[in-house]
Amino acid sequence: MSSGAVERPLTVALLGGGTVGAQVARLLVDNAHDLEERIGAPVELTSVLVRDTGRARDGIPADLVTDDANAVASSGADIVVEVMGGIEPARSLILQAMAAGSSIVTANKALLAADGATLYDVASRHGVDLYFEAAVAGAIPLLRPLRESLAGDRITRVMGIVNGTTNFMLTKMDEDGAAYSDVFEEAESLGYLEADPSLDVDGHDAAAKAAILAELAFHTRVTLDDVYCEGISRVTAEDVRAARQMGFVIKLLAVAELTSDGVIVRVHPAMIPRSHPLASVRGAFNAVFIEAESAGEVMFYGRGAGGAPTASAVLGDLVTAARNKISGGRGPGESTYAKLPVLPVGAAQTRYYVNLSVADRPGVLASIASAFADNGVSIQVVRQDGHGDEAGLVVRTHRASDQALRTTVDQLAGLDTVRRVLGVMRVEGESGA
Numbered sequence: 499m500s501s502g503a504v505e506r507p508l509t510v511a512l513l514g515g516g517t518v519g520a521q522v523a524r525l526l527v528d529n530a531h532d533l534e535e536r537i538g539a540p541v542e543l544t545s546v547l548v549r550d551t552g553r554a555r556d557g558i559p560a561d562l563v564t565d566d567a568n569a570v571a572s573s574g575a576d577i578v579v580e581v582m583g584g585i586e587p588a589r590s591l592i593l594q595a596m597a598a599g600s601s602i603v604t605a606n607k608a609l610l611a612a613d614g615a616t617l618y619d620v621a622s623r624h625g626v627d628l629y630f631e632a633a634v635a636g637a638i639p640l641l642r643p644l645r646e647s648l649a650g651d652r653i654t655r656v657m658g659i660v661n662g663t664t665n666f667m668l669t670k671m672d673e674d675g676a677a678y679s680d681v682f683e684e685a686e687s688l689g690y691l692e693a694d695p696s697l698d699v700d701g702h703d704a705a706a707k708a709a710i711l712a713e714l715a716f717h718t719r720v721t722l723d724d725v726y727c728e729g730i731s732r733v734t735a736e737d738v739r740a741a742r743q744m745g746f747v748i749k750l751l752a753v754a755e756l757t758s759d760g761v762i763v764r765v766h767p768a769m770i771p772r773s774h775p776l777a778s779v780r781g782a783f784n785a786v787f788i789e790a791e792s793a794g795e796v797m798f799y800g801r802g803a804g805g806a807p808t809a810s811a812v813l814g815d816l817v818t819a820a821r822n823k824i825s826g827g828r829g830p831g832e833s834t835y836a837k838l839p840v841l842p843v844g845a846a847q848t849r850y851y852v853n854l855s856v857a858d859r860p861g862v863l864a865s866i867a868s869a870f871a872d873n874g875v876s877i878q879v880v881r882q883d884g885h886g887d888e889a890g891l892v893v894r895t896h897r898a899s900d901q902a903l904r905t906t907v908d909q910l911a912g913l914d915t916v917r918r919v920l921g922v923m924r925v926e927g928e929s930g931a
Contacts, residue, residue, distance in 0.1 A: 507542035511575035511600070513567070513591055514582030515548035515558055518605060521809035522579060522816075524557030533813075536822045545570045547582070552631075571595045576823050577816055580604040581808075583742030592617060596624045603815040605632035605808055611706035611722040614713070627822055627829040629815035634707040635660055635784045638800040639814070644788075645715040645830050651790040653715040656754040657926065658786030660707040662748040663690040663698040664730050666782045668767075671738045672747055675781075677732060679726075700729035701765045704752045711786070712754035712763045717836040720754075720763055726843035728766035731803060737921045740853060740892055741769045744879075747777045751926060755846070760839035762846045769832050769851055770927035776845065777927075786881035787929045809841065823879050844901030849878070849928065851894050852907060853921035858889035862915045866891060869913065874898065874908040894925065 510526065512519050526533070526543045534540045546562045547570045548555065555563065564570060567587060571578065571594040579593040580602060582588050589609055592602055593616075603619065604610070610617065610633055621628040631641050635658075644653070659665050667681040676684075682699070685691050686904050690698075697703045705725040710721040730750050741748050746769035754763045770777050775797050779785040784802025785838050789795055801807040822829055863880070870877050876896040883890040895903065 505729055507540040508537065508577065509542050509544045509568050509573075509575040509824055510577045510579060510816065511544055511573050511595075512546040513570060513578060513580040513588065515546045515555055515563065516581070517805040518581040518808045518812070519546065519579075520557040521805040522536075522581065522812050523559075523562075525809055525813050527559070528558070529813075533817065536817055538824050539820070542576055543853055544617060545573060548617075559584060564927075567591055568594070573600075574598045574600045575600050577601050577603060577746070577814065577819050580606055580608075581812065583608065585609055587894055589613060589616075593620050594622050596626050599624065599626060601627035601629075601819040603629045603632075603812055603819055605630065605812060607633040607706040607710060608722075609701070611709040614721075615719060615832065622831050625828070627819045628831075629819055629829060630710075631665045631815050632808045632811035634710050635786060635798070636800070636802040636804065637810045638784060638786070638798050638802060639811075640798045641710070641714060643798070643852050644711070645833075648788070648790055648793060651792045653788060654751075654756045654792045655789040656711050656786060657775060657776070658711070658752050658784070659749050660752045660784055660786065660802060661698055661701075661704040661750060662782035662784055663692075664701075664704070665689055665779065665784070668730060668733070668738075668748055668750065669780045671733070671735065672742065675735060675739070677735050678731065682694060696729075699731055701727045701750065704765045705752060708752035708754055708763050708765050711752065712761060713834065715754055716761045716838060718761055718838040718840065719832075719834040720761065720840055724840040726764040726766070730767050733767050733923075734921060735922060736853065740851070740921070744769070744851075744894070745772055746770060746925070747780070748923070749770055751776075753926065756838075757841070757845070759845065760841045762841045762843065764843050764846060766924060768924045768926040770925075774927040782841055844899060844904070846900040847897050848900050848903065849895050849897055849925035850903045851892070851921070851923045852906075852910070852919065854891045854893070854910065855917040855920055856889050856891050857915050857917060858886050861913075863891070865866055865913055865915045866893070866910065869909045870895065870906055872909065873902045875902050875906050890920070900924075
């Protein structure tokens with residue numbers, strides 16, 4: 499469509515009529531006048547794909563509901579919004595819509611992290627847009643600043659809380675002293691957990707988002723398979739208490755960092771100082787902390803999930819894609835020119851917290867210190883707890899390679915002076931060596 503007056507409404511088709519889809523439909527109808535003024539043309543919702551056409555859906559006009567996926571995808575709508583989730587059939591339907599000339603707005607983090615390169619390639623070949631602000635951190639405007647506002651800077655690190663469910667659970671463990679099993683049950687009763695809870699608690703949801711963030715930040719193709727992933731199920735109430743005593747709080751972090759050798763992307767629970775901006779992010783909120791050479795430290799904070807917040811991000815992308823349709827412009831494509839190597843987690847430089855149950859006899863500390871020294875890991879702090887059968891040591895290390903720290907832990911577990919390794923966790927967000 500060329501620039502100038504628009505003689506017809508811009509058409510929008512929805513793939514998915516669930517919680518987010520219903521909110522998108524409602525906003526398109528309720529805010530029709532404002533959207534027309536902001537876009538420069540009216541926007542008309544033409545069809546909504548659902549699984550069950552017999553169920554009434556708030557916010558979605560009944561005459562627009564259909565279960566004919568191919569008809570919606572191939573309709574040639576100016577913009578197709580995909581909020582159904584999952585890899586298939588979402589992937590096939592998006593490709594079908596692109597081939598029909600539709601620009602795409604999607605919230606599908608799993609698909610983007612698994613096969614974003616294909617979506618970018620097909621979008622380019624058909625001259626359509628691909629926008630996905632809603633795929634990471636819900637309503638928080640994060641991806642567009644990475645792609646546009648910080649495009650002239652050099653980002654060195656992205657660290658964030660990008661899964662609201664696990665942040666809710668860890669907040670409850672920190673503030674109430676609750677056990678993991680109890681907060682899991684509470685999150686489940688409140689409907690916070692995905693149908694497959696492992697997507698949240700095992701870190702897979704956060705890992706998909708980390709892959710997207712890393713690719714945008716470092717202009718290097720990153721997929722879900724490149725992300726080291728560790729969940730929160732092994733975080734104990736004792737770990738949380740130990741963190742509190744040391745002035746830390748435990749968060750599930752997505753970390754993407756630029757090193758002299760390449761890019762490292764990882765998701766895992768970590769202790770961060772209570773003075774760090776991310777430490778104050780409570781409940782189901784998300785926040786992402788970005789470090790850049792010129793801009794310095796920047797943090798984005800807000801609601802990371804839910805129907806209305808996610809729909810807000812979808813509508814923002816829809817407005818941009820619609821404006822491009824009118825002007826004949828194009829949004830940004832894939833930027834992977836840097837082609838940096840993606841390194842394994844063992845290359846990451848981290849600190850560790852190690853909690854040990856030890857024998858209460860002379861020479862214990864010396865044998866443990868020797869294990870750290872054997873692997874080139876410097877001890878920062880040692881704290882002794884209890885005596886007799888309750889004897890324990892809590893060790894915090896200086897920065898060392900993740901591989902060296904893990905090798906140290908394995909060696910500690912084999913010592914006759916160590917009864918059991920009770921807890922091991924990375925420490926992030928501290929300055930210095």
